[in-house]
Amino acid sequence: MNTDPTPLAQCKAGIAAWQQAFNRQDAQACAMQYTRDAIMEAKPFGVFHGREQIAQFWQDIIDQGFHSVDYSDVDWQPSPEGGFILTSKWTMNKAYGVVHREHWIVEQDGLARLVYDEFEVLGEK
Template identity: 65%
Template sequence: MTSSVLTACQAGIKAWQDAFNRQDAAGCTACYEEGCTMLAKPFGEFTGREQIQAFWQQIIDQGFKDVEYTQMEWSAEGEDGYLLTSSWTMNKAYGVVHKEHWQLQSDGTARLVYDEFEVLGER
């Protein structure tokens, strides 16, 4: 595993965070591979960019913003990806990322191929 794969994965989560914090659901969704599955506890499972974008748009429309990640841990997954676990906070909620699988794409960027997170409480 090369450090360039980890760098691409870290750039991927930064791109997602930046898009969310500027209230850009389409920008968030661009960080997901087309057939990605997202398990958002307790909301449900969403598959594909259309469903994922609708979820993020609804969250943004409800006033959620300012996501920050802490306790980020990266572990290699195969030759072309990394798994991320972390805690997160927003202006109105907090929780954990159980498993984000970031995978290097043919264009050199990393995208999510699986996303599992949980809201643990409101702020």
């Protein structure tokens, strides 16, 4: 359990929960790390609105055999709109890319979730 109540620590716990959900191949749990009305721009695949579309995207990726996501060069910056912006590089077993902008906010229930997610696949492994 997260014992550090700061918003940044909550956001870091949110990305850790998303990564764990993906690595155990649980698309619904991945989608629960997004706000109800989140927008996800997955380049070159398209733009997905809301948890249902986002869950379907992650399920499709999982069904294609993608797993083992890891992040590097992670940077967190405060957002002028509240919450924090994460940028990073990422790798999976079959692809790699960059996170251009993940906007994490802490919701009323005290959990951090993505309100906006923009990432790009740069290549295949």
